[in-house]
Amino acid sequence: MGSFIKITEQPSDYRHLEKMPVAEILTHINEEDKKVPYAIEKVIPEIEKLVLVAVDKMLAGGRLFYIGAGTSGRLAIVDASECPPTYGVSPNLVIGIIAGGKKAMTQPVEFAEDSLTQGWEDLQKHNVNNKDVVIGIAASGTTPYVIAALKSCRQHGIITGCITNNPGSPLTEQADYPIELAVGPEFVTGSTRMKSGTSQKLVLNMISTAIMIQLGRVDDNKMVNMQLSNQKLLDRGAKMLMEKLPGTDYTKAKALLVKYGSVKEAMESQGR
Numbered sequence: 407m408g409s410f411i412k413i414t415e416q417p418s419d420y421r422h423l424e425k426m427p428v429a430e431i432l433t434h435i436n437e438e439d440k441k442v443p444y445a446i447e448k449v450i451p452e453i454e455k456l457v458l459v460a461v462d463k464m465l466a467g468g469r470l471f472y473i474g475a476g477t478s479g480r481l482a483i484v485d486a487s488e489c490p491p492t493y494g495v496s497p498n499l500v501i502g503i504i505a506g507g508k509k510a511m512t513q514p515v516e517f518a519e520d521s522l523t524q525g526w527e528d529l530q531k532h533n534v535n536n537k538d539v540v541i542g543i544a545a546s547g548t549t550p551y552v553i554a555a556l557k558s559c560r561q562h563g564i565i566t567g568c569i570t571n572n573p574g575s576p577l578t579e580q581a582d583y584p585i586e587l588a589v590g591p592e593f594v595t596g597s598t599r600m601k602s603g604t605s606q607k608l609v610l611n612m613i614s615t616a617i618m619i620q621l622g623r624v625d626d627n628k629m630v631n632m633q634l635s636n637q638k639l640l641d642r643g644a645k646m647l648m649e650k651l652p653g654t655d656y657t658k659a660k661a662l663l664v665k666y667g668s669v670k671e672a673m674e675s676q677g678r
Contacts, residue, residue, distance in 0.1 A: 414545050414571050414598050416591040423594065435600070438593050442605045445589045456567040456583040457613055460539045461620040463565065464499070468537035470617065471529060472502045475519035475551050477599040478543035478606060479504030480511055485610040493623040494631030494668050500614060503528050505551040518551065525555025534564060541567040541613075545602035547575020556580035569609055571602040585609060625650075630669035643669050651676055
């Protein structure tokens with residue numbers, strides 16, 4: 407680890423931010439943000455490998471876990487929590503875990519990320535086992551909570567992946583399928599909620615979306631399994647059904663949705 411340099415902690419390429427006009431601040435942040443998709447583009451083959459192994463495990467009854475601390479943990483919870491409403495899957499299929507628990511979603515929990523045992527304990531609360539895949543997320547690649555959790559997973563024969571913004575980090579060493587996003591130093595030195603966090607969010611979107619499509623939760627390009635939890639989604643679902651079932655008017659489409667709960671179930675009720 408002696409030669410390991412954290413890119414995420416390197417000084418910003420910009421100086422005297424407090425003297426910059428607002429327009430300049432915003433322009434430079436935007437310039438930095440533009441680097442993110444290019445960093446991701448370079449590792450699409452690595453993301454693909456992780457998606458394929460996760461799909462295999464999930465088709466065989468396994469689950470996908472994300473585990474992280476701070477910003478990384480919050481992004482993990484956000485992505486996992488959006489799978490049930492978007493794709494109608496069980497909340498137990500994609501599970502996000504954050505160091506410090508629910509409280510840590512809105513405020514920092516002191517020293518939560520430093521524990522070498524709590525990550526594995528938090529995974530065990532969900533009876534994690536070798537059918538599952540666990541992805542550790544840490545911009546620094548040095549978060550003890552996440553590294554130790556992946557290490558324990560490997561000792562128990564559980565497939566591991568990681569998302570980090572520092573190539574060659576200790577976290578990478580514990581991942582069977584590492585994803586290293588070299589987005590460079592942050593606009594505000596060390597503020598990894600910026601480019602690093604953005605890159606993690608984009609990759610989590612890619613992973614969960616690709617998995618859900620592979621698991622058959624999308625028909626054509628439509629979210630046919632989404633939970634119809636508000637009027638906007640009910641309206642969107644009714645329009646989807648009208649498209650899928652020619653001759654069905656809006657009132658009937660909506661009635662079918664209310665009765666069956668999803669576009670897919672409503673279509674199947676009509677023999678489609």
